[in-house]
Amino acid sequence: MNGDDQFADVLRANQRYVREFSPLDLGGRAARGLAVLTCIDSRIDPLAMLGMKAGDAKILRNAGARVNDDVLATLVIARYLLGVERAMVIAHTDCRMTAESPARLHEAIRAAGGPDTSDLPFPTSDDQVATLGADVERVRSFDRLEDLQVGGFVYDVRSGALTRVC
Numbered sequence: 457m458n459g460d461d462q463f464a465d466v467l468r469a470n471q472r473y474v475r476e477f478s479p480l481d482l483g484g485r486a487a488r489g490l491a492v493l494t495c496i497d498s499r500i501d502p503l504a505m506l507g508m509k510a511g512d513a514k515i516l517r518n519a520g521a522r523v524n525d526d527v528l529a530t531l532v533i534a535r536y537l538l539g540v541e542r543a544m545v546i547a548h549t550d551c552r553m554t555a556e557s558p559a560r561l562h563e564a565i566r567a568a569g570g571p572d573t574s575d576l577p578f579p580t581s582d583d584q585v586a587t588l589g590a591d592v593e594r595v596r597s598f599d600r601l602e603d604l605q606v607g608g609f610v611y612d613v614r615s616g617a618l619t620r621v622c
């Protein structure tokens with residue numbers, strides 16, 4: 457089987473996209489000076505929820521919208537090289553990373569026919585607001601990002617509404 461068969465639908469869609477495409481003349485900078493860290497949940501459309509479009513913001517995503525070393529390093533690059541002056545950390549309602557313990561996730565992966573993942577540190581939380589506050593504080597207190605404005609928010613996947621938490 458041709459490896460592209462699994463991607464035929466998206467490659468076909470890309471051919472249509474290319475016909476309408478016009479490149480952005482931004483040199484990779486975020487036109488609205490914003491970085492957004494949010495969860496990988498497919499219900500979240502970060503640019504649309506903020507009234508933005510391609511070119512406006514840097515989007516970082518991981519399971520649970522958690523601040524980790526990779527996020528901090530990426531924000532440093534975004535801050536000093538890509539025009540970012542403010543960052544939103546956006547958790548969301550009905551997030552599996554707040555609903556289940558790491559042990560339950562490891563079990564669920566095994567039950568789904570997956571491998572033993574018990575050595576993978578899944579970033580779950582049993583207190584979303586406290587975790588969000590701690591993650592925002594981690595960015596604020598990072599000594600290489602002192603002049604970055606940071607806020608913590610929760611996105612409601614049912615209403616589309618964003619609420620500032622910290």
Ligand SMILES: [Zn+2]
Nearest residue numbers: 495497520551
């Ligand atoms: Zn999530």
